[in-house]
Amino acid sequence: MSKLVLRRIDRNNxxxxxxxxxxxxxxxxxxxxxxxxxGEVMRRAIPDIGYLHRxxxxxxxxxxxxxxxxxTDRIDYLAAMFANEGWAIAVxxxxxxxxxxxxxxxxxxxxxxxxxASHLVSIGTMATDIGAVTPLVYALREREAINDLxxxxxxxRLTYNYHRVGGVAFDAPEGWRDKVLRFLDRxxxxxxxxxxxxTWNEIYLKRLGGVAVITREQAIDYGLVGPNLRGSGVDWDxxxxxxxxxxxxxxxxxxxxxxxxxxxxxAFDRYYVRVLEMAQSxxxxxxxxxxxxxxxxxxxxxxxxxPEAGEVLSRVESARGELAYxxxxxxxxxxxxxxxxxxxxxxxxxxxxxSSGLMxxxxxxxxxxxxxxxxxxxx
Amino acid sequence: MTTSEIHQRLQAQFGEAVGPLSEPKVDPFAFVKPDRxxxxxxxxxxxxxxxxxxxxxxxxxxxxKRDAIEVVYHLYxxxxxxxxxxxxxxxxxxxxxxxxxxxxxxxxxxxxEVYDLFGVTFSGHPDLRRVMLPDDWVGHPLRxxxxxxxxxxxxxxxxxxxxxxxxxxxxxxxxxxxKANPPPPPPAAxxxxxxxxxxxxxxxxxxxxx
Numbered sequence: 047m048s049k050l051v052l053r054r055i056d057r058n059n060x061x062x063x064x065x066x067x068x069x070x071x072x073x074x075x076x077x078x079x080x081x082x083x084x085g086e087v088m089r090r091a092i093p094d095i096g097y098l099h100r101x102x103x104x105x106x107x108x109x110x111x112x113x114x115x116x117x118t119d120r121i122d123y124l125a126a127m128f129a130n131e132g133w134a135i136a137v138x139x140x141x142x143x144x145x146x147x148x149x150x151x152x153x154x155x156x157x158x159x160x161x162x163a164s165h166l167v168s169i170g171t172m173a174t175d176i177g178a179v180t181p182l183v184y185a186l187r188e189r190e191a192i193n194d195l196x197x198x199x200x201x202x203r204l205t206y207n208y209h210r211v212g213g214v215a216f217d218a219p220e221g222w223r224d225k226v227l228r229f230l231d232r233x234x235x236x237x238x239x240x241x242x243x244x245t246w247n248e249i250y251l252k253r254l255g256g257v258a259v260i261t262r263e264q265a266i267d268y269g270l271v272g273p274n275l276r277g278s279g280v281d282w283d284x285x286x287x288x289x290x291x292x293x294x295x296x297x298x299x300x301x302x303x304x305x306x307x308x309x310x311x312x313a314f315d316r317y318y319v320r321v322l323e324m325a326q327s328x329x330x331x332x333x334x335x336x337x338x339x340x341x342x343x344x345x346x347x348x349x350x351x352x353p354e355a356g357e358v359l360s361r362v363e364s365a366r367g368e369l370a371y372x373x374x375x376x377x378x379x380x381x382x383x384x385x386x387x388x389x390x391x392x393x394x395x396x397x398x399x400x401s402s403g404l405m406x407x408x409x410x411x412x413x414x415x416x417x418x419x420x421x422x423x424x425x
Numbered sequence: 426m427t428t429s430e431i432h433q434r435l436q437a438q439f440g441e442a443v444g445p446l447s448e449p450k451v452d453p454f455a456f457v458k459p460d461r462x463x464x465x466x467x468x469x470x471x472x473x474x475x476x477x478x479x480x481x482x483x484x485x486x487x488x489x490k491r492d493a494i495e496v497v498y499h500l501y502x503x504x505x506x507x508x509x510x511x512x513x514x515x516x517x518x519x520x521x522x523x524x525x526x527x528x529x530x531x532x533x534x535x536x537x538e539v540y541d542l543f544g545v546t547f548s549g550h551p552d553l554r555r556v557m558l559p560d561d562w563v564g565h566p567l568r569x570x571x572x573x574x575x576x577x578x579x580x581x582x583x584x585x586x587x588x589x590x591x592x593x594x595x596x597x598x599x600x601x602x603x604k605a606n607p608p609p610p611p612p613a614a615x616x617x618x619x620x621x622x623x624x625x626x627x628x629x630x631x632x633x634x635x
Contacts, residue, residue: 096557101566103542266478266503269531282503358452359482359499359510370482372497387482387499395534424557 061089066409068097074171074413075420079397083406091401091409093394098424106384111137111351112211114384119205121369121386122422124167127153127160128364129386130209135290136360136371137211140353147339149213150292155334156199156208157362158327159226162233163192164365165273165320165327172317172414173244176253181244188236191229198222211351213344223335230328237325245321254314255307258400258412262311268399269392272367273323274416277303277316284363296333298326313408313415320417352379366390366417390422426507428453431475435509438468454497454510459522462513463549466528469500469509477502477509480529483536485543487517487569494520494545515545517568524550542567 066079076097082089102121106114118133119126131153138145145153170185193203198219200208208215244250260270265278275282283300285293301322303315357374367389374383393416401409428446432455435443443465444456457465469477482499493514501508513522524547525532534556536547541555544565554560564571576582 096555096559099557104566264530267530269480269529269535280503287506356452357454368481370499372482372484372499374486383486385482385484387484391538392531392534395531399530 064406066091068094074418077394077413077418077420077423079409081406081409086405086407088401088404088406088409090398093397095394095420095423098421100425102425103384103386106381108380110379111353111381114381115210116205116207118386119207120421121388121425122364122366122390122419123204124419125160125164125365126204126206127157127208128362128369130206131157131291132360132362132364132369132371132386134209134211135362136358136373137351137353139358139360140356140373140375141211141347141351143212143345143347145213145291145345146342147292148217148341149343149345151334151338152199152214152218152343153209154292154296155226155331155338156196156206156214158330158334159192159196160206161327161365162324163189163196165324166192168365168414168417169240169317169320172411172417173250175410175414176250178244178247178250181240184236184240184243188233191232195222195226195229198225210344210347212347213342217343218338223338226331226335230332233328234325237321240321245318251307251314254317254411254415255312256309257313257408258404258415259309260311260396260400264396264400265311268396270367270396271389271392272363272365273319274316274367274389274393276301277319277415278311279303279315284361284368288361290360290362292334293330295337296330298329301326313411316415316417350379352377364389366393366419366422386425388422388425390416390418390420391425393418394423426475426505428507428509431469431507431509434472434475435465435468439465452510454512456512456514459513459515462511463523463525463528465511466498466500466525470528474505475502476504477507478529479503480525480531480535481508483525483532483539485539485545485567487543487567489517489569492517494543496522496539496545498525520545521548522546523548524553526550541565544568 062083064081064083066081068076068078078094079091080094081091100120102117105117109117115130115133118129121129166185166189170182173181196206197203199222200206200216260278262279265275265280270278279302281300281302286300301319303310303319305315306318307314353375355375355377357372359370359372361368361370369389370387372385372387373381376382397412397416400412404412432443432446439461442458442461446453446455469475477500479501480498481501484497486495486497488495494517496513496515498511499508500511515522522545524536526536527549533552536550537553537556539545540547540553541557542565547553555562562577563574573582
């Protein structure tokens with residue numbers, strides 16, 4: 047850990063310094079926290095990230111526009127579809143390419159399936175971190191089913207590389223639609239099962255209710271996005287408010303934290319917003335597949351992608367909130383600058399201030415409820 | 426409010442300190458003089474009717490040809506659903522830009538990231554230290570002229586192409602094989618086989634006896 051941090055810490059009292067991570071099961075990847083504690087109560091937890099830094103932004107300047115697509119998978123390995131989609135939308139806006147309707151619907155369906163899978167990991171591991179080990183198994187069971195569906199669609203289970211500049215790589219295979227609809231019917235009952243299993247469990251409620259409260263003002267000020275922002279009661283969703291792709295065609299609600307376990311913006315609100323979002327995602331997938339238009343799934347895109355000079359910001363609502371690509375083109379085959387603004391990076395920024403006064407055990411709840419994923423913070 | 430309306434209000438308030446809106450090729454932006462940046466940001470955040478409360482993105486771009494580093498601010502308002510892109514220019518040799526951490530807390534980590542990867546110093550930042558890379562890392566990787574140092578504390582970042590070694594092993598094996606099995610003498614004239622037919626490669630298995 048850095049000397050600069052150690053210098054900031056006052057050593058003349060009873061406080062203890064504990065390294066939490068980088069190899070710790072409940073940090074979900076390699077993160078390190080330098081925890082300054084007085085007994086069981088933390089004074090603060092200072093996050094130290096960068097273990098997975100691969101300079102993906104620099105790589106973006108070195109490979110061509112279509113060649114960067116597989117790298118975007120690595121930005122967030124639990125929700126790679128969104129990183130694909132954001133990159134595709136950014137380049138399409140630079141090229142001024144119109145994406146066919148069928149491709150947009152397939153994008154929406156694949157992304158929402160991925161959102162369910164990502165949220166399942168998030169809430170499953172959260173329950174494990176809190177101490178309930180069983181729910182993770184139920185969550186992973188359903189995630190496997192989604193992985194199978196996505197594998198049938200694009201051949202990969204984790205790093206999908208499915209979207210393309212101008213459309214998607216493959217059309218939906220024969221019978222895929224029915225398979226997905228059958229899965230969704232089953233999944234609806236899982237959500238009820240899930241609520242019975244863990245959500246309204248009394249111990250779970252007590253562990254999460256009123257813990258690590260992030261107020262509405264704080265959430266906006268610290269730049270939280272996605273379920274973390276909505277958990278704090280801000281009614282904002284990029285899919286609805288700055289719509290892109292096929293989302294204007296779909297009906298869905300945006301769940302917002304209501305203080306189900308006591309306080310608006312506590313760890314339980316961030317958790318339960320994710321559970322409710324999964325139900326909305328199933329609605330979107332159903333609508334996308336029922337209304338799936340015929341036609342091309344790929345626009346006519348020149349073989350050599352050379353957008354004219356300009357800069358663009360594309361936003362998509364990823365599973366971890368707004369994922370924005372800021373791309374500058376200088377008229378050549380490679381981007382001049384690629385920037386991926388991810389939700390987890392900013393979520394890490396709030397931990398130091400929120401953690402003061404929490405119990406050590408609640409730090410785990412805070413990290414899990416913010417759903418930070420190490421490759422997305424580090425890139 | 427549209428971006429150009431926000432920009433007009435900024436120019437009415439700050440005059441020359443806010444440059445003209447760029448030609449909207451895709452997304453327009455405006456340059457701001459560095460010494461007025463914090464004032465401009467406070468104005469954007471606190472003025473009723475603007476209330477830009479979300480610092481959506483803060484990053485930098487290196488332009489060695491112009492000898493400048495641009496720091497780019499993407500700002501957005503949740504309430505009114507409008508936004509503007511501001512840019513600040515600094516020299517490449519010793520880039521210093523005032524910190525907007527006091528306006529939006531989100532800028533804290535994003536400024537640290539820019540400091541880490543571009544070497545821009547943000548004056549007034551409370552905790553300016555590297556975020557991605559180790560503290561003793563040399564250089565700022567996202568600058569266009571960054572050269573890899575070739576290792577870090579004795580850990581090399583280069584490795585040999587594994588195919589070279591595999592190919593060497595392959596050649597060694599082939600040489601050994603050739604040594605152990607010298608090439609057969611040139612074939613003589615083919616002798617007529619006894620049966621007059623080519624020998625079958627394998628005899629069919631005998632049928633099990635009942």
